[in-house]
Amino acid sequence: MEKIVELKNVSKVYKIGENEFKALDNIDLSLNKGEMIVILGPSGAGKSTLLNLIGGMDTPTSGNVIIDGENISLYNENKLSDYRAENVGFIFQFYNILPSLTVKENVDLVKDIVKNPISTEEALKGVGLEKHIRKFPNQLSGGEQQRVSIARAIAKNPKLLLCDEPTGALDSKTGVEVLKLLRKQCDGNNGANTVIIVTHNVLIADIADTVINVKNGKIESVVKNENPKNIDDIKW
């Protein structure tokens, strides 16, 4: 299997005043291309920190983060910005779509950033929002807003789709719809796209190809799921 993410000896230390806090402690990890990966763990375990390092949102205190063969821990801010633009789509718990732009405009943003984006219309059709393109975020439900953020992420056609608690603020029915969209992104494009989902919802782990357990800044286990469940079969 081709590796998309490789972490070697990665630590992340936060300084809080005089004290140091190890959010990630000497982590080694490699993830396969084209998989749907779920990162599980209790609150404060270091899940978001891990995801941010993979997404080039932050740099490790020590160790190397290698994405598709490129060591991004050596990148400066400007190169990280390019890396995020071309390779990474983020989906956040609280959607983070821009409130003063319409649905269409939120997705249009991608056009200014990426060289070969998927068209806004196609991306919004993909998430079933083609009827709402003129609405502003505050005129949408939570699930719809999260779909806008997914459309914005997939419009970039990114190698990595990184989702931090994407269903955390949604009820189960809309949660399932969102997961379906993420799975679709993973399965499409001839298996070139990798989706990483951070959650503490154990049920979601059942639909993943690989499940990673994080605890106290360390990887506790990496479990391969031979037969991922169909999304329609999970409930919470």
Place this chain on the structure above:
Amino acid sequence: MGTLNKKILRDIWKNKAQFITIFLMTFLAIFAFAGIHGYMDGMTYSSRVYYENQNLQDLWITSKNITDEKLEEIKKLDNVKNAERMITINANVIDSERFINPLNNEKISDLVLECNFIETNEINKMYLIEGEEFSKDKKGLWLDYYIAKNLGIKVGDDLELSIEGSSFKEKVVGLIEVPDHVYFIKDDTAIFPTHSDYGFVYLSIDEFPSNYIYDKILKSDEMKDAIDNLKELKNKLKDYGITDYNSIPSMITNSIDGIDKIDLTKALELVDDYDNNKQEFIEAMDKDFNIKDSYIYPYGIVDVENVNKIDDVKKDIKDKIEDIVTVTAREDNISYSGYQREAEEGETYSGVFSGLFVFIAILSVVTTMNRFVKKERTQIGTLKALGIKKYKITWMYVSYGLFIAIIAGILGIILGNIAIGNTFLEMEMEYYEIPYYHITTIPLVYYVTISIIGVITFVTYLSCRKVLKEPAAEVLRIERPKVKVRKNGITTKKFFNNLSLSTKWNLRDIGRSKARTLMAIVRNCRLYNACSYCIWNVRFNKRIYGLGI
């Protein structure tokens, strides 16, 4: 970045109150500066052009008497282009009560006109508003346009003037303004020219009232002695029984000194009633008498070739020409320097007002942008996560400040010139006599405007730099903002700790609530209004004071 621009414009619109504050303060700073400078520099520039066109003198001379010879000598000095002389003397207008002072509607009890009797008018040339050009052969007088306008005197009107009791009548042939009479006051007690009871006129030297000269001659000691002698002679002749003055024995006439210059017959006939035949009597007493020889020219004006060598010319005149009392340059001339001072007076206001508003503008930029960026913190994080480069996001926020400042700057210059510049210039020119004038914008105004725009933009940049500098992950952390709030405020900046308690208090206050910031700004606006009212008041008082009301 089309979509981002849309976002920016909508966000500004949502926060318009604060951005209007920034705009207004920046605008007022430039408005005040450009406006005050517009009229100041307009005054300076207009006078410069006027002085140049009318060839204002470089030097003023006072002398016991600038005779024909001395005038020629002055003209021949190195670096002197031309020189003229004149008799300047105050005259009272007889029957001045027929004129009404338009400012207080009272009859003018005493109207004084400074009379300038001149030979030529190459230097300090009159600017003719109405009537005929000056010429030495022309009768009549050229009258101060401002007083003519105020008192309703027209070309063709007659004025009867009296110089120390010698009266003469002249027709007004022209209304003029003269470059060395721009700022023209009666004496040091008058602060502002009133143009209602004191003015100036120009006349040909040939119009100088001869009675004035005759009186001076007849009252001189020599003449008084001569008259006494003559009367004595007349009495003696009477004793001898000689009544036919054509046949006075030569024995008598020969004993009189300089008899060949005297028309004795006529002199004896007129001596008892010489007051009614002044000219004939004086001519009888001196057959060579020419009134021109009796003129005394106390004033001279000089046009210099190269003004850089003016001090040499000054020295030359003092050293080489006899009987010179003073030689003064433009800087020591009341009209020139009085006007110049007025033109420069605005400098202080312009600095104070602009400084005040720039300061308030900076404070509003700091508070508004800090608040704004904090409010948009998550959005900034999102844009960063999307991969938009830092400089683009920075530019997006900095461009708020920049565009607001640019628009404020352009409007400030235009409206400042119209509203302050024109108004004040018109007001000034009611007192200063300059025939043509307009507001002027000197490069400094543009430089200052650009600097203010630069400062506002830079402060905008500083205000949002902090959030933009953090790593994207940091900005997006949900729990962080609450902890961070204080850190971004100006109240935690280093310089803040060096300020006095009350300043700190105020700054913290400003930092705390929008409503308060606005209130404070409104208060400052009122302060400005109060100040501008003061300027008006001072000016107005000057007027009133000048009028002696």
